[in-house]
Amino acid sequence: MSRLVPILRRLAAAALAAVLATPALAEIRATDITGRAVVLDAPAQRIVLGEGRHLGVLAMLHENPVALVAGWRQDKALDPVTEAAYAERFPGIADIPAVGAGNRQLSVESVIALQPDLVLLALVDATDPQMAQPLAQLQAAGIPYAFVDFFAKPMQNSLPSLAFLGAVTGAEARAAEFAGVYQAHLARIADRLAAAKPASPRVFVQVHAGPDRCCPTVGAGVFDDFVTAAGGHNIGRDLVPGVMGNLSLESLIAADPDVYLATGGQHMAARGGLVLGAGYDAAAARASLAALVAAPGLSGLRAVEEGRALGIWHMFNDSLFHIALIERLAQLFHPDLFADLDPEATMRDLTGRFAPVQVPGTWWVTLK
Incomplete structure (x- = not known):
């Protein structure tokens, strides 16, 4: 027994040292x-x-x-x-x-x-x-x-x-992986805009676009950020206070924007507005955009007449995949500068790599 006690003491000391040396779960x-x-x-x-x-x-x-x-x-x-x-x-x-x-x-x-x-x-x-x-x-x-x-x-x-x-x-690691992809796509746009310094088209954004009222729009923030990143100037920033506001049809006609954007989605179906996004094919989305801009006033906008009207999925305003939308806007605003971009492929790549389910839909649409 006298020999066992020192051995047990050494084992106990070793065990205690091991416990003390083992790092606690890190906060x-x-x-x-x-x-x-x-x-x-x-x-x-x-x-x-x-x-x-x-x-x-x-x-x-x-x-x-x-x-x-x-x-x-x-x-x-x-x-x-x-x-x-x-x-x-x-x-x-x-x-x-x-x-x-x-x-x-x-x-x-x-x-x-x-x-x-x-x-x-x-x-x-x-x-x-x-x-x-x-x-x-x-x-x-x-x-x-x-x-x-x-x-x-x-x-x-x-x-x-x-x-x-x-x-x-x-x-x-996964968050950093997405950040790297996002920043690379954004840098390509920002670098070209900085080098070429093209004139910024004047852009009007009609949000939740429908026939019942004209025209809710955005000031600073949300879609304004996307327009700016793509090399455009959101005229709503100049015309409405705060993040959201409403512009009369008469004021919109007088403003004569170079580009007309409308946002919509499934939530606008019951109001007869612009529908696109998850579950909608391009034909249905295009038909709803055509019906929207056929309204008196909108149909006469120079941007509509000259083919610079684009319907976009409203829920890009709460999706990190908005980088694909920014690419599409950059193409619309500066077609020569960004002719090589493929925003549809960007959207497919992002959802394929960073979404566990694939949802068919139409995320932007033109009249033709």
Whole structure:
């Protein structure tokens, strides 16, 4: 026994030294788009989404994004065609519990019951007065939350938001891979514009384009960012205050833009407006664009008469695949400078590499 004690002591000391030498599981520390520090014990595996559309962003980073979603708010959901495509591959999407309705309502009780690792919210939630109490309750319950933005300032915030998601879900390499592709495509456009210094066409963007009212448009932010990146000048920036505004038909005719853009999607079908995007073929999209610009006033716009009218999928305003749209706009604005671009191929490549499901559709359309 006297010989055994020293041996046991040495073994105990060695075991203790091994424990002390083994690094503890490293915390994950990341900074969200608002500058908030978010600390997690491990990569998030149970996430509550404040917007259903952010499932598509998770899908860019993970082969099975549905497995990471513990619950979601029924706000800004996936369109029916896209959700059906996800459901076919990931049947578990039907079992994701709701934690709130539209209009940014969030049931904190439902969230707490799910015991998520992270609640992922949009930038607008950070300043929405009705979210002040839910955020305080999440804080008191010890549930981490964070803000991302792919909408308000897409050119500024999309890649940092993706990098944040990569960091908190253990997919940094995948986020960096997409960032490299995105930046290479964007640099090609920016470098040519900087070298050639072409005149910027004056562009009007009619958002949620329909026959019922004319003409809702955008000021700074969102589609304005895409127009600017493609070498155009959004006249809405000069004519409406803030991010959104409305321009009368008379003012639009007087402004006489060089290019007319209209945004639409499945959500405009019930209003007889521009329909394109997931589930629509080019013929249906083209017919709806033709019907839209046949309206009095729009039909006489120089941009329409001279073939510089383009219908675009409205949901590019919340999709990192907007780099393909920027390429298409660059071709429209400066056809000689960007004749070699292939935005359709860019869109196919991006969805093929960074989306787990392929959704057929038409993402932009001309009159011919």
